[in-house]
Amino acid sequence: KAGVTQTPRYLIKTRGQQVTLSCSPISGHRSVSWYQQTPGQGLQFLFEYFSETQRNKGNFPGRFSGRQFSNSRSEMNVSTLELGDSALYLCASSTGGFTGELFFGEGSRLTVL
């Protein structure tokens, strides 16, 4: 069974640009959650999608957005990049229950110059 796949693994952008990250969940999983990890803030919840609907959202500015497609694949977008957006972005999939185990991808490391 294939795990959670995130692309790209590494990317470098400059301030003001935008970026789109992709996440393919485990087959059969309908929930995809996104997290931002930085040395200072740790793992911070961005949002969660379930069956193409955003079910929960963390405390991030509107520059951070996401969506989920009918095949459960998800994308997140960050517009007008800032230096502070440099982080490891992790995607996790689950069957959708609120107490179920989350399966994480390897992450996308974004560097903003």
Add this chain to the structure above:
Amino acid sequence: SQELEQSPQSLIVQEGKNLTINCTSSKTLYGLYWYKQKYGEGLIFLMMLQKGGEEKSHEKITAKLDEKKQQSSLHITASQPSHAGIYLCGAFGAQKLVFGQGTRLTINP
């Protein structure tokens, strides 16, 4: 909102020694997850504890949940270099999984 505090933040132990990592919640714990992360990589699920007093083991790693203390502990026996990494506890709060800051474990040969 629920917050998880881990202690210690970092830990350096000699190979073969035992160690314990603690995770304390600001609210009642209804379930507690332990994950391990190699630097810059994704999280690997270790175990989930759901009931007060529950204890689970995986190889040389044992975790316990103390609901009354709103705390969980993770204990590694006879540590090995493969145990090195960042250990994170997580709990569901407001329908999302929140994490502690993590404990960075270094194993010295």
